[in-house]
Amino acid sequence: MRADLVDGQRVWQMLSAGTTLLHEHKEEGDALNVFPVPDGDTGTNMYLTFLAALREAEKVAAKFHLGRVVEAAAQGALMGARGNSGVIVSQLFRGFAKAVAGAEGIDRRGLVAGLQGAVNMAYQAVRKPVEGTILTVAREAAKAAEAALRRGGNLVEFWEEVCAHAALALAKTPEMLPILAQAGVVDAGGKGLVVFMEGTLRALKGEEVVAAVSPTGTIAGASIPVAPGEDEPIDLTYRYCTEFLLRGRNLNPEQIKVDLAPHGDCLMVVGDEKMVKIHLHTNNPGLILDYAVRLGEMSEIQINNMVEQSQQRLERLKQARSAEAETTSEPKEIGIVAVAMGDGLAQIFRSLGVDEVVEGGQTMNPSAEDLLRSVERVAAKQVLILPNNGNVIMTAGQVSELTELPVAVAPSKSIPQGIAALMAFNPSASLEENLMNMTRALEEVKTGEVTYAVRASNLNGLAIKEGDIIGLVEDELVAAGQKPTEVLQQILDRMVDKEDALISIYYGRDVEEEEAREALATLVDRFPAAEIELYYGGQPLYYYIVSVE
């Protein structure tokens, strides 16, 4: 192999090393969220997107062929894209693949062309490009590549310079995006790209990137659930999907991983010394809980029998099919897929006619492939997606590229917006008409959320300590306090602008029903002319989600 040539094998190594390094740093990326809300998951999203690219590239038999490897990676990224940064990454891959299509190997000139193609494609894909984000980092890297090419030097020196400029651009993101400066962070998506590039550089230099856990191993398995075939019951080695949050002092996620690994698969341990999220598939959940209870306090414990789930699903499928056969063999005109977290919210969405509820939202953005699977399961001629989260809208937009079915996305940024959109849904109207009516309807509702701060912060004149209860209105941090009820009242004071408003409150998993009822009583006194409705949402992390309309 020529030293200055990147061929399929080498790009594969770079991709692999970059992804591994991202895995090591993904918690850092998560922590860079502008708001100190517990849904910062850009790092995880980036990692999962690159991982999907890597896995698809892995399948290419002719690994020597750069064009084919990159093309497969682009396809994988497209399917696995999560979150807005993930979507942009997938577009970068796509642009790169297009620019180097057919080439068995490329030199520095080819890399420049590839980067330029990547940046062009990504900018095109974003309707309103914002500077100070991953886009800026990618663009500066491409620009640096051109300059470096003119300067000469070997491949490693060239790529070193490109990576250095990317890192420099990242450091400048707070200057371009005031909200970053205010929060005292750099852009999380840009950070992910820089980390990835750093990994690729190490691979070029021949340095090994050591993974604590193999990027395609157990951890990844948990994050990308394998879709069981439609009709076959899944064959499961481990029966119980066990998941919980562990709070304590001096927790050691690495040690927990080591301790739990022998008891199951799909192990995922994420967090820090104070709080760790644990997920694994095991045959003995009791043992796991026994272990965990000695380390700290558990919450949000969920144990699901996956065998039963898959049987129930099969049963439901059968029932649905026979019911369908009785009434009509025609698939329905418009099916609806909605993204939501929490059993209460999922039920509410289903009761409003949603065919498939995709688990996800604040804590875990679904990938384009997750959404695609649900879209295909709906068995409708056309499908409408309600992302219900600002970070899922772009991913949802990608689904139409992955299927022949006509797919429309009603751009709901929150649960209340999704519900408002459903009010306007008319099953006998056309997809276009519905999209128009639903988009209009969702803009008429105001959303508020009550959660807790995952780190100290100073935002909008509010000094916030880690663990404080915080209130957001339309994704803007506006209130802080010690009690969820108190913050709920504060944000409603801001949100309610007419006496006879309709206030809907969805209380989360961590709020007792009694507590929610007491909050309701207080609010009824405070807003006597308003209609106030209280529902169980069951969402994690968010004590309350409220809407005012």
Added chain:
Amino acid sequence: MAERIRIVTDSTADLPVEVRRTHQIEVVPLNVHFGEEVLKDGEEIWAEEFYHRLKTEGTLANTSQPSPSEFVKVYERLAGEADHIFSIHISEKMSGTVSSAQLAVEMVRDKIGVTGVDSQLGSMALGFTVIAAARAALAGGHRGEVLAAIERVRQNLEVFFTVETMAYLNRTGRIGKATAFLGSLLNIRPILSLAEGLIVPVERFRGSAAKANVRLLELLSEAIGDQPCSVALVHADVPEEAERLKSLLPRYVRVEELFYSPIGPIVGAHAGPGTIGVMAVPRL
């Protein structure tokens, strides 16, 4: 001499008595059943009493179509004073009334010609087609003109209504295509319309009945625009709310004439108390 045409309808049209009299419209009653007790709508039971009994007796009412002989009686009585009859009725997809009438049409064939019409509508929406037909007939129009008047209403009519609960429509199977609005966990007012003889969903409304009712006016205004209209406002046992809407109406539509009436026992038995409907056509 021009043909003398008379118009017959059924009691689901919810036509005010005054309108029936001035337009020479004959109304054949459907039947209301309270258990074993069978009462003729508009002859043995009226709206006010009907809703009162629903409330106080805690029972649900059923309904049945008129027997063919009820139609025969009316057609034969009119045979002396008319040359032809248009018998216009509630949607065949909601009631068997049209088929009863159709049998009667055959039975009186030797005495008088009757054209049975499935309006594909109900309540005052049906009432509009009947009024339009009657006006065309009273103006000396021939059969073609009467049919055209009915068709014009059907083409240009806008209907919106809301029910307090879908339970009544669901119970008696008149729910049409609005099944999608069933089963919501949220507190929702369904907003419905009529199309192709069936109840169809329009949108779901979150908020009080009072706001949902105003939403009806908004939808009507958007649909019918700024033209001068004949408007109907009907309600099932919510007179105060209906009065309030009546006073708001002129802000939303250009009302040239207003028909204001309670929803009778037949439609009321299927839609349930609390139902309110608004409908409009360009000036009849």
